[in-house]
Amino acid sequence: MLIKLFEDNPNQRDILKITAVLKRGGVIIYPTDTVYAMGCAINQVKAVQRVCALKGVKPEKADFSMICRDLSEIALYAKVSNEVFKIMKRHLPGPFTFILNATTKLPNVLMNRRKTIGVRIPDNYIVRAIVEELGHPLLTTSIHDDDEIVEYMTDPELIHERYCKSVDLVIDGGFGQNVASTVVDCTGDEISVLRQGIGEL
Template identity: 30%
Template sequence: MTTKIVKIDGEHLDFQAIEEAATLLKQGGLVAFPTETVYGIGANALNEASVKRIYEAKGRPSDNPLIVHIAHLDDVYKYASEVSEVSLRLMNKFWPGPLTLIFNKKATISKFITGGLETVAIRLPSNNIARAIIEAAGLPIAAPSANRSGKPSPTRAKHVIEDLDGRVDMIIDGGKAQIGLESTVLDVSSGMPILLRPGSVTKEMLEQEIGQVQVDPTLMGEHEKIVPKSPGMKYKHYAPKGKLTVIYGDENLVRNKINELVREKEVAGVKVAVIATYEDEQMYQCENIIVIGSKNNRTEIAANLFKVLRMMDEQAIEFIYTKAFSEKDIGMATMNRLLKAAGNQKICL
């Protein structure tokens, strides 16, 4: 398959290219496009054959649910069997934007895209290009992250090209994804809302709007035995090729431990790297140090995480060490992704 690559300015939309992408989707094709979170690989959510192509292109397990993207808030009523008052408050506050809500589904949504569940994940993105494509297609678009399954999510078109060139019909280059982490996923299908995947819409922001939100116990730990109700819950995700380890503890102890581990690997002739902030870059004794941002800017660290993990692959790093970052606000999402990328491999000092 030859993949067509088209560049679109999100502020000055090329409607001819938008229509071309929409036509491909209506014909059962796959189109990768930017959203405000990460790049997505889209297909007609009402066409099982098209959705099957997503799983094939990504190499994704079919029990891993997909998020359905819509163009207008009212579209949710076409696919959700019940929309509660709590859901409405969240939609009115955070849509369009990086919040995915899980509803009980209508029969119009096949279990093929819900991982066999009776619930469906729905999001209304805010990215201009994504919204324009979905609206032009006139369809709900199933769109997981546009990467090979298990790899770091793509925040730039070049990441999508690296993973999916020749596997999708079109890739739209809309520049860098603004947020850099996937959407927050909140289950509102029954009873107390449950946070299944943290993101830039934080637990604190949700609770300010609707009161108490439960946190799924698998978010920051083991996850292999669960039935995934949301993308990113069950399998090792976001992982670089090298072995990643996260170190928790007192700053001085962590620094000393990382330097010790680095020395061991360098003596063994193994290529090793450290993920550091601007403030602690000079504390590490390692040839390969990649700065992720300022420790005082959790949004910056979140936005750079997947880019940094992909840089590790570009440099053929075999072992990667990083301290644990703050879990406050969006830091919870950063650490969720980091631990999943590490396969929960961590050292607590």
């Protein structure tokens, strides 16, 4: 299924349809403020395992991120110091992934060996409306292209063509970017940029 949504005013009926798919354990593809991503509700174990299978990784080895609706939801699943909170408050919503130490509230299926989790609040109203309606964070992982020059798939119709048999739903929110988020590691004593993407810290 392909659903077209406009970022400045996503149709609420469609948002409800999408969250119903997620609550049933569905896997979806959606736009963010950077690249298109694949994901599912973090509390749906079988859906998380499906995403892992599609990405060709074992759950315990996967370095997944999740999209939260706000900073207080991030603090449920990850340890946030005052310094990190101030930095996130300045930069979110925005094209950043912050790597944080996980709390015990994080579902076991998402807990990697380092007990860390990436967190995002994208500056994209479609995905934020979905997370808000869902009531849980969304596991998120970027959609890569097989092309050697272009790293990410940007055309939602081509994404749908390629993934329509393996995911439950693709959201067309217009063309995506071809540069990912900036990844910021906040798990050690020093805050460091692991990957420079669109966001400038």
